[in-house]
Amino acid sequence: xxxxxxxxxxxxxxxxxxxxxxxxxxxxxxxxxxxxxxxxxxxxxxxxxxxxxxxxxxxxxxxxxxxxxxxxxxxxxxxxxxxxxxxxxxxxxxxxxxxxxxxxxxxxxxxxxxxxxxxxxxxxxxxxxxxxxxxxxxxxxxxxxxxxxxxxxxxxxxxxxxxxxxxxxxxxxxxxxxxxxx
Numbered sequence: 001x002x003x004x005x006x007x008x009x010x011x012x013x014x015x016x017x018x019x020x021x022x023x024x025x026x027x028x029x030x031x032x033x034x035x036x037x038x039x040x041x042x043x044x045x046x047x048x049x050x051x052x053x054x055x056x057x058x059x060x061x062x063x064x065x066x067x068x069x070x071x072x073x074x075x076x077x078x079x080x081x082x083x084x085x086x087x088x089x090x091x092x093x094x095x096x097x098x099x100x101x102x103x104x105x106x107x108x109x110x111x112x113x114x115x116x117x118x119x120x121x122x123x124x125x126x127x128x129x130x131x132x133x134x135x136x137x138x139x140x141x142x143x144x145x146x147x148x149x150x151x152x153x154x155x156x157x158x159x160x161x162x163x164x165x166x167x168x169x170x171x172x173x174x175x176x177x178x179x180x181x182x
Contacts, residue, residue: 003148005064006132012056013124018170019044023110023117025177030106040173041101041109045094051166052120055158057087059151060127064135067147071138079131086123090116 023044030037061084068074093116100109136144155163 003145004136005059005144005147005151006136008148008151009056009059009064009132010128012051013128015167015170016052016056017121017124019047019173020117020121022170022173022177023113025174026110029177030110034106036176037106038101040176041097041113043169043173044113045098047166047169048090048094048116051163051169053087053091055155055163055166057090058158059154061087062154063147063150064131067143068131068135068138073138074134076134079126083123083127083131086119090120090123093119 022040026037026040029040065080065084069077069080093112097109097112097116100106100112139147
């Protein structure tokens, strides 16, 4: 199926997963270049808030989750509740990390950033391995295609150029680390 909403969400997950190596490569950067570390974390938080939350989670929360809950054969409403709780937890993580950066508690910020990305990767695995497969089996091709175009409408509304810029952030951060020998 060419217009598969699960494939779109998994592609976005793949982009999000790229930040794991960036975050691990940033270990100790605050000791060598305090301001560089702060700037990179700010870019990561921007990426998480705008790409992960605004573009990606919005599709799940406004389209996929309600469609699953309303499907008569979907019996796992508790998984949706749990995934929505995760989304809220991720929003709290970004706020806590931002507060730690502003307080100049960079080591604590980095520990929390690593915990955040690990929790995010676990969350992504559940969606990729379980939820999206369920959706693909529950919905007809026509229903899936409708969801796909609703996802595309969200991207159009938010700005496809902005989405493309956001998708570049993990690669840009890797480049910044390479230039600085990390």
